[in-house]
């Protein structure tokens with residue numbers, strides 16, 4: 001059977017630094033794969049290479065349902081159903097919230113006018129982003145709602161695979177709980193999710209499997225309960241015992 005989503009020998013260097021180093025991985029349809037690793041271990045770069053936003057790999061392949069996508073344009077990849085969110089609140093600050101969603105819907109879904117607006121409303125309702133914020137400039141939203149807007153913008157593109165880059169960073173307890181519940185809900189709706197997160201209780205609480213990166217290379221991949229006990233993982237996070 002054709003694997004759902006495969007990464008084969010993916011690499012990206014910046015000068016002499018190997019940010020992602022010969023990484024191979026298979027993702028099952030419907031799973032939530034958590035991605036952990038120390039700062040600078042290549043997690044966000046991996047998302048960049050998959051989505052081509054803003055750059056693709058130096059070498060290696062990304063295969064979605066049997067089709068190599070690493071040479072496709074970023075918008076084509078999104079149109080095929082692979083959509084990301086960003087670590088920072090990547091909203092168009094001067095645009096209204098709804099225009100942020102509509103830009104994405106137009107580019108990925110090719111929808112305009114009433115159809116695009118209907119999609120924006122539906123995505124807002126799915127995520128729980130208040131429709132009465134739609135006409136406020138995105139820059140005026142508190143961080144929590146900017147995060148919600150970014151997730152809404154992604155959901156409006158009807159992803160098959162949703163790549164979430166630290167959706168809970170800068171959030172407080174109740175807000176982190178909201179992120180947890182939202183990830184579970186989107187996954188239950190059928191989205192396969194790759195989740196980068198530094199908040200370990202959230203990451204281990206929602207993920208079915210965990211991938212741990214160090215210097216662009218996987219040091220562990222497997223069931224959460226096994227990976228969190230793996231000595232190489234403990235060392236990567238806590239340092240070598242003296």
Ligand SMILES: Nc1ncnc2c1ncn2[C@@H]1O[C@H](COP(=O)(O)OP(=O)(O)OP(=O)(O)O)[C@@H](O)[C@H]1O
Pocket residue numbers: 014017019037038039040041042043044045046087
């Ligand atoms: N555009 C770039 N130009 C140069 N170096 C880069 C670039 N993007 C990332 N890097 C470097 O590649 C390495 C991996 O960065 P990346 O952002 O993928 O790590 P990360 O695991 O997501 O880190 P964090 O948890 O801090 O977000 C780091 O050393 C980083 O400085």
